[in-house]
Amino acid sequence: MATPPQPVRFALGTFSDGGEPRFPGLVxxxxxxxxxxxxAWRPASTTAxxxxxxxxxxxxxxxxxxxxxxxxxxxxxxxHAPVEPRQVVQSGANYRRHVIDLVVAHRAGDSAETEEQAxxxxxxxxxxxxRDDQPYVFTGLPSAITGPYDDVVLPAWTTQPDWELELVAVIGRPAHRVPVDRALEHVAGYTIANDLTARDHVFRPDMKEIGTDWFRAKNAPGxxxxxxxxxxxxxxPDPMDLRLTLRLNGVVMQDESTKDMIFDVARIVSYASQTARLLPGDVVLTGSPAGNGIHHGRLLRAGDVMESTITGLGAQRTTCVGEERR
Structure with missing residues (x-):
């Protein structure tokens, strides 16, 4: 009996001849x-x-x-960025080794606990x-999204810009209050994000009681x-068995498997859908593994080149530009 032909692998993107107009493309x-x-119906965008x-x-x-x-x-x-989402959902503190490293690094100076005990x-x-808790989820702004090869402008108001490579689930079917075991049915596909963070603006210095300020820390243009x-x-085949690697100027800084996630993609999508109605084209970022700049003691500066890859999803290459050079 003849083996049926394997489907041709393809992807979706957004393209232009260098200017406008942009068009949705099959790759x-x-x-x-x-x-x-x-x-036949001539869609104007990948979201369409x-x-x-x-x-x-x-x-x-x-x-x-x-x-x-x-x-x-x-x-x-x-x-260009492959989609223009109506909503951006982000997940934090979702890689086991990353969070463990943070706990160890933030021990009190007078703690008697050894690193191994911590x-x-x-x-x-x-x-x-x-086992018992829920994902930590917040929202971002679509205006922060840029293309995979565009320059990233580092705002003059931050001294600690950091990288965060993340697997992204792209919604293909509306999702509202979907159970975990049905959540991936609402995911059209996957892509890559580098979710930059201004570390010096994560917490409000003027009112620490407020807690984190993700609006300020994560939503600069680009x-x-x-x-x-x-x-x-x-x-x-398995979004929970992909390798994420980020290189800074050719040096590997992040290198981890999605197996290290605390909450898998299905749990994050399901959890977000319990509150929001996720729409086609929306993106769900699933957290960043260990190896951020704050861990290495080396934050981004003008001239840095970041190269990010995730198994089977291609690669990004972005160059950092200081705002004063605009």
Missing amino acids: VEDRVLDLGTAL VLDRWDEVLPVLRDLAGDRNGDWRPLAGLRV RERAAALMDRRA FTPLGPFVVPAEFV
Whole structure:
């Protein structure tokens, strides 16, 4: 009996010839098909494609296998953030080793606890948290999103800009109060984010009782490089077995598996949906592993180049530019 042919692997992105207008594209290897003309209803954006995900997915499979369309070379196009989400959901403190490192690093100066004892205590806390607690989730601004190869402007008002490589789930079906065991049915695909943080603005110095100020710390323009592409979930067999690696000027700073997550993708999507109605094209960031700049004692500065990869999802490359050079 003949083996059925394997589906052609494809991804979605947003492209232009260098300027406007942008168009949604189907990516197969090193070529791009303009979905704004290839689809009968002429979608203007990738978000519009995701709005009709169940209807369009079989069509995209067929188009990916057809080499006779009006394909264009990827190298000749500018790659933008693959989606323009209506909502950005972010998750923090979600990698076990990362949180354990933070607990150890923030021991009181007069603590009699050894590092090994602190790690054992933190590990027990993480086990309890994974079993009994809920994800830590907050919202970001779509205006912070930029393309995967765009420069990142470091605002003059921060002295501690930091990197945070994250796996991103992209919503393909509206999700509201979905159970954990159905949550991944609402995920169209996955992409990469570098969720930059101004560490010196995480806490309000003028009123410590308020706690964290994620609005100030995370939402400067360009603080969320996204992409390059959305890879459909069918080509990501296990989102909990992907490798995340971030290099700063060629040196590996983050290198971890999504297996180290405290709350998996399904639990985060389900939890966020208990409050909000997630919409097609929305992005759910799932937290960053150990190896942030604050851990290494080396924060971002003008001229730094960050290269970020996640298994099967491509790579980002962004250069940091000081605001005074604009």
